[in-house]
Amino acid sequence: FLLLGGGELKSGGFRRDSILADAVEAIIGAIYLDSGMTTARERILDWYRQRLEDITTESLKDPKTRLQEYQQGRRSKLPDYEVVNTEGPDNERTFTVECRIPELDDAVVATGPNRRVAEQSAALSALKILGLAEDLS
The missing domain is CATH 1.10.287 (Helix Hairpins)
Known part of the structure; x- marks a missing residue:
């Protein structure tokens, strides 16, 4: 409490x-x-x-880093993150970010209280779609 x-x-x-x-x-x-x-x-x-x-070296890496390393390992285009919307007052702003990678037909969209959190969330969603997020929550 x-x-x-x-x-x-x-x-x-x-x-x-x-x-x-x-x-x-x-x-x-x-x-x-x-x-x-x-x-x-x-x-x-x-x-x-x-x-x-339970800590492993791989689990210490944030989702954006893991997605970028995955793309580099495949010699594929790096993830492209774009803020597509911001809304709300300054003290409660919400950022909407799209993450695009060639392996996915559609952009992955995520929101967060700042750009960094929204990008991390989008990267995590992309990793989940790719089946690479078993040890991430």
Whole structure:
């Protein structure tokens, strides 16, 4: 449970990963201050052990990088990303991006709160269509 102020609720703060990350960081800091480094380390490993064990070199690459490397390996044209629409007020803008690669007849369309997120989402969708995203969510 995380209690947010009215301003954060109105501005969409509950949708920001950074808010949750800050809260987790604060909890870890509190454990450290209360019980010391050894206990804090034990808690962190308890929470994240499985995720840490599942990390592979390939899984560390973001979808755009993986799609680009796939295209390069096939000696194919690199992905082309184009912002086709932006809408909403500045603090809640939504970007719509098309990703085009020769292997797909149609552009892959994705949206996000900024260009980078929209492009990553489009690349992930393209990888899924190509059957190359088994280890990505």
